[in-house]
Amino acid sequence: MRLLAVLTCFLAGCLAEKPHPCSSPSLLSGALTVSTQNEKLWVYGQYLYDALEQRTRLTELGTYENKTLTYDVLLLYREAAMYEINMHDRTCKKRPLTTEFQPMEVPKDASLLGQAVLGTSSEPAGGLLVNTWTGDLPNAGGKFMATVTEFGCIPVSTAYHTGQYGWVLTSLFNNIIGITDPSKLNPPDFCPDAEAPTEGEPANFLSLFLNRA
Template identity: 30%
Template sequence: MYAAITLLVFMCLTASTYADHHHPCHAPNMTGFMSLRSMKGDVKAYGAFTYDSMGKKLRFRSNESYPTNTSLGLDLLMFFDEGIFYEIDSKNQSCEKKTLQCTQHPLDIPNDATFMGTINVGSPSIEGEGIKTNVWTGSMPDMKGHYSMSVTMGCLPVCTMYFHESSAFIVSITEVDSEIKDPDLLVVPSCCLAQPLEETPEGTVNSFLNEFM
């Protein structure tokens, strides 16, 4: 597993075709699965997601039955344009409402990302055995780190690597459908409607990524 992740890191970081005329694309609506792992292969979380690209809304529910004790049990509903998110506990019908200080997430390329090049994963000469991806990179001042993101020609994310001053992890996207299968997942649950906005401790940066660091 570690060798596979190392190879993916190498491929993503060695894209060499630079072009200034490329502009970041924006992913369509999506439903799929997301895996977050440390560069050593430890699972941080794995679960299903629903993403509304126009409304800038994301629901991520990690699978607590995933066969590893390191997977986090999370249910997050994020409203990036509004700058708020909810941590939901459906079992206990409870909820926490918090402010988002950083809206970056692995399903969309930031507007200030830099195009690094195009790479072929697999074999471009054998039909059905390769995929062409664009690689985008950028910094994350709020998190004191940087990222490298690979997306398909249709702007579907494949993997994103995050390098923080104290950690590094990779986000992989699989089984993607370019539609919202269950719109109700992006509606605030009744148990959250009356929740007040919690105060953010000084020095804390709430974001989708910080939930796993």
């Protein structure tokens, strides 16, 4: 009986502990949407994320200013290279990549806005406990807001403000810890001979979508 009381107190203390900034798993895959406040951009895509080797791949389908766009891009940050891939035509363009790798994490200096349940807490397994954080954008002006799960630090959504497009919202879902096909984070066999021009590198995450317009 005494052991049960101790365990109960321990669990209550853990549940009452204040959330702390965290890092997402090093290997993630899933789906995402990106939209802008001015309604010019809407994108649905798949993503692969490898923080260990600093690699990301995005495949997109969406609209920008009422024009349909499709895009498949592989970002190799350690090689400072970006590959624009067309699997259908088996063509590839290699461009320089000057942006730094940004891990999926809540920075240590972020401030907790609050904790909430997505869904319902009225029945078991009916909801998801999440934490929402805010802070300053790294190496840029303005603020960001990010929501991650309390357990596992799985990203749910991020939002930040730009002068040209207003708020930019990214929502992530169907997240899986791990990558089922790591070969997709390597350039296809028709890419190695692609030339690397000196211009045209993406300036930031949003430009990966807007440059396709």
